[in-house]
Amino acid sequence: MVENILFRKSPCTFQHKLRNDMRKTSSIGKVLIPADNTRILYAASPDDYAKLLKDNFTRKYKVAGTSLVAGINKEQTDIASKLDIQDRISHV
Numbered sequence: 001m002v003e004n005i006l007f008r009k010s011p012c013t014f015q016h017k018l019r020n021d022m023r024k025t026s027s028i029g030k031v032l033i034p035a036d037n038t039r040i041l042y043a044a045s046p047d048d049y050a051k052l053l054k055d056n057f058t059r060k061y062k063v064a065g066t067s068l069v070a071g072i073n074k075e076q077t078d079i080a081s082k083l084d085i086q087d088r089i090s091h092v
Contacts, residue, residue: 030043080086
């Protein structure tokens, strides 16, 4: 009896539209970026998106010099050795 059951494709417009939208978004070769507090999506090339992210982060945060990084690493090592946990931390 179970072998005789046949399924038919029911035309669902929502699923059809969703499938077409997925095909379109995967074929454009761009990154989709959500807008702030809206449903709007912007398309950008991966290189442009990486540049946009870098510019937005470096606007507020500056890249530290090597001497500052070395000082922080030394301080981290000193604190870890005082707490006897130097074997459980990773060095930057």
